[in-house]
Amino acid sequence: MIIAIDGPAASGKGTLGKRLAHHYGFRHLDTGVIYRAVAQALLESGAALTDEAAAVTAAMELDPEKFGNPVLGTQTVGDAASVVSAIPKVREVLLNFQRQFAAGPPGAVLDGRDIGTVICPDADVKIFVVADPKVRAHRRTLEARGRGEAADEALVLADILKRDERDKNRATAPLKCAPDAHVLDNSNLDIEGGVRAAIAIIEKVRTAR
């Protein structure tokens, strides 16, 4: 079984994906980390984020062992990731890695921007997670402060909106809700409530088969 989760920045995709994978005993891939790792490799090497050749090389040399690097969670790297991720050849290089991850037993949960539309268009269940931008900015600010970073909520909101616009308007694999996805708005739900709502969606789809 494949569960595809997509949605805008800081909507709670990763948290939900992790929790669902735990609930069902599936593997989980936060695909945003992949683009963040490519962006970080470019930032470290000093190459421009729009340098296609350097970005493709970084994507081909991606080391999943480095996905746990805490710097990948920062706003700077997230912003850089949304520039790098708009390069079609970078997405092409990363496609197989994601599809192979999705294919293995016993099941997988992937979250990102194009899982239900491009990576796993035949996923068993697709969930498009949304939340009010101000709510998302507040949660991300608390998260950054929890890591000891000085985060200004207004700037976090501006960054989220800018990134959403870039991700929605790019030509290749833009952020969009698949026609067969179930929209889950968690603006007024806590993490537990969001997980319960997602499980209800998944069980409804399963029993309808």
Ligand SMILES: Nc1ncnc2c1ncn2[C@@H]1O[C@H](COP(=O)(O)OP(=O)(O)O)[C@@H](O)[C@H]1O
């Ligand atoms: N339903 C929710 N209610 C409250 N906080 C949430 C909820 N879902 C996620 N969060 C918090 O919001 C922040 C962003 O969530 P995250 O899962 O990283 O989002 P995304 O993967 O979409 O960027 C995290 O600090 C997370 O703990």
Ligand SMILES: Nc1ccn([C@@H]2O[C@H](COP(=O)(O)OP(=O)(O)O)[C@@H](O)[C@H]2O)c(=O)n1
């Ligand atoms: N499947 C994906 C996942 C992320 N991304 C890009 O990577 C950036 C960072 O993704 P992320 O999921 O880690 O971002 P957050 O929602 O956690 O802030 C996004 O802004 C997208 O530009 C993508 O293009 N496709």
